Amino acid sequence: MRRAVCPGSFDPITNGHLDIISRASRLYDEVYVAVMINKAKKGLLEVDERLDLIRQVTAEYGNVRVEAFHGLLVDFCKQRDIPAIVKGLRAVSDFDYELQMAQMNIGLSGVETLFVPTNPTYSFLSSSLVKEVATWGGDVSHLVPPLVLEALNKRLRKD
Numbered sequence: 001m002r003r004a005v006c007p008g009s010f011d012p013i014t015n016g017h018l019d020i021i022s023r024a025s026r027l028y029d030e031v032y033v034a035v036m037i038n039k040a041k042k043g044l045l046e047v048d049e050r051l052d053l054i055r056q057v058t059a060e061y062g063n064v065r066v067e068a069f070h071g072l073l074v075d076f077c078k079q080r081d082i083p084a085i086v087k088g089l090r091a092v093s094d095f096d097y098e099l100q101m102a103q104m105n106i107g108l109s110g111v112e113t114l115f116v117p118t119n120p121t122y123s124f125l126s127s128s129l130v131k132e133v134a135t136w137g138g139d140v141s142h143l144v145p146p147l148v149l150e151a152l153n154k155r156l157r158k159d
Contacts, residue, residue: 003029003030003081004086004114005082006085007036009036009038009127011045012127014144014148015122016122018058019088019119019121019122020086021033022061028063031064031086033067034068034073035069037068037069073085077109085112085113085114086113086114090124101113135156
């Protein structure tokens with residue numbers, strides 16, 4: 001079985017993330033979405049909420065598994081026999097950082113990293129940008145799935 005992982009914080013998951021996940025799901029038998037937990041950072045959405053939202057918006061693919069993980073991504077991969085990491089690249093600036101990570105990951109464990117160019121529609125999109133715009137009342141409805149928009153609006157009304 002061919003497996004790959006799409007890692008990230010997904011706080012929140014965006015249409016750009018979904019584009020990469022859906023493309024990976026067509027190339028691999030099983031795709032894990034690893035919601036990486038950084039205990040030093042306070043996210044807008046709780047980890048369990050992110051996991052639930054991602055499961056809902058990827059359910060149609062049929063071969064996507066969603067899990068949280070704290071630690072090194074290569075350990076996540078080793079524990080699940082995943083030989084490949086799939087990462088979307090929006091711009092050259094992404095490549096500089098991601099190349100270093102890819103080289104470290106292959107050196108640590110032999111796990112390969114495959115770079116997928118982002119759909120130009122989403123080349124500017126990031127979770128941080130979505131959160132910032134939504135926090136100030138901007139319209140992000142075209143940047144995230146409807147379920148995610150609902151969760152963002154609910155969370156931002158509470159704060």
